[in-house]
Amino acid sequence: MKKLIALLIILSAWVTQAQNQQQEDSLTIRKLYDLSLLQGQSYPWLEHLSNKIGGRLSGSLEAQRAVEYTKAELEQLGLDRVWLQPVMVPKWTRGNPEYAYVQTQEGPSTVVNILALGGSVATPETGLRAKVIEVQGLEDLARYGRPQIEGKIVFFNRPMRADLIHTFSAYGGCVDQRYSGAAEAAKYGAAGVIVRSLSHKIDDHPHTGAMSYGDLPNNKRIPAAAISTKDADYLSGMLKLNKDLDFYYKMSCRNFEDVESYNVIGEIKGTERPDEYIVVGGHLDSWDVGDGAHDDGAGVVQSMEVLRLFREAGIRPKRTIRVVLFMNEENGLRGGNKYAEEAKMRKENHIFALESDAGGFTPRGFSIDARDSQHEKIQSWKPLFKPYLIHYFEKGGSGADISPLKNGSTVLAGLRPDSQRYFDHHHAATDTFEAVNKRELELGAATMASFIYLVDKYGFDDIQNEEEILK
CATH class of the missing domain: 3.40.630.10 (Zn peptidases)
Known part of the structure; x- marks a missing residue:
């Protein structure tokens, strides 16, 4: 009995100490x-x-x-x-503001909102104008192959998934096309890359971010930019009507030592x-x-x-x-x-x-x-x-x-x-x-x-x- 009482006293003291500790922390x-x-x-x-x-x-x-x-x-x-x-x-600088437009043979040009991706090379001084091929991710490149990609601007248009509650999971599901899109598209002879902005919001504000060319030689690197979600939807819609439209963009970004x-x-x-x-x-x-x-x-x-x-x-x-x-x-x-x-x-x-x-x-x-x-x-x-x-x-x-x-x-x-x-x-x-x-x-x-x-x-x-x- 004495041992039981002693044990109860010890347990009571331990509980009291824990309660006091919790009160102090609170x-x-x-x-x-x-x-x-x-x-x-x-x-x-x-x-x-x-x-x-x-x-x-x-x-x-x-x-x-x-x-x-x-x-x-x-x-x-x-x-x-x-x-x-x-x-x-x-050290990378953006240079002058980027400029871009979409143009069909029949109609006037429509200006769209883009931002150079961090680390991208510039376009030629006069800009880059080419046909566009829309893909939904890096895996699509192999499906189309060089014959359909060479000389074109690859438009990565995979959106962030709206059904994922954790938005960072949605971001992680498509950030690879921003980071590695240019390096992968260049392997198929692409002239440039445009990437849908990583945002659930549909607006006119493009979202930049880091990209990498991996071990691609400097002379093989192609310009890469993000396009706003609203303009990405517009470009995608126009491509469904006319696959021969032209996309033009001009960027003067630069990498330094x-x-x-x-x-x-x-x-x-x-x-x-x-x-x-x-x-x-x-x-x-x-x-x-x-x-x-x-x-x-x-x-x-x-x-x-x-x-x-x-x-x-x-x-x-x-x-x-x-x-x-x-x-x-x-x-x-x-x-x-x-x-x-x-x-x-x-x-x-x-x-x-x-x-x-x-x-x-x-x-x-x-x-x-x-x-x-x-x-x-x-x-x-x-x-x-x-x-x-x-x-x-x-x-x-x-x-x-x-x-x-x-x-x-x-x-x-x-x-x-x-x-x-x-x-x-x-x-x-x-x-x-x-x-x-x-x-x-x-x-x-x-x-x-x-x-x-x-x-x-x-x-x-x-x-x-x-x-x-x-x-």
């Missing part, structure tokens, strides 16, 4: 949300990045200004250390385990046609806000927390690769990395790249987020820039906002500061800070110890 998280919503800095930071600097294409003057601005702002937060990490990045740029890094040193690192970040570069507010200005300022919120809330982390503003995610991933390379060289122990690169919309939760045992522990924190309507804690991808840190033990995660409107703006002229809602942005920053707080406080040591014992 209050801390509430404080982080209050500070973000009432005294947040993410929105004015984003306003400066978007409206005072603008689109921040790798290697551009605007990208350098963004580096200088964010470094100065992090220094003002009183972090333990702020520095720049040099990285060589590609690599130039030096920087990742911007700031950290709060851990009080108990300074050699264990937690990373939070987004990418500082953007495309040039909008101001990169959603992609990825939002992720940049939310990540900066995490460290500011820790300071304001008086949280002194056990582990070292770093904010990393990566350069060149859009057309090379040089910043993410450079950070991981140097971290490995210095034998740094990264236990967790969180990325925000899905827009500044209402946060829904996180996708988590982790072992089952690590994921189960994170799931146990889910009730703490319920009051904030954060419910999505699912295994999946994390983020492009932190993916090079993957090593089998480091937990990677991505903030998952509501994505239904994200591809209305992604890589388009509509990705502007006015498209970002202040409250949604601030909720995302607080959600990230709360997750980082829990990872820092509890870590994953207990899981590793259990796994070692089982071995």
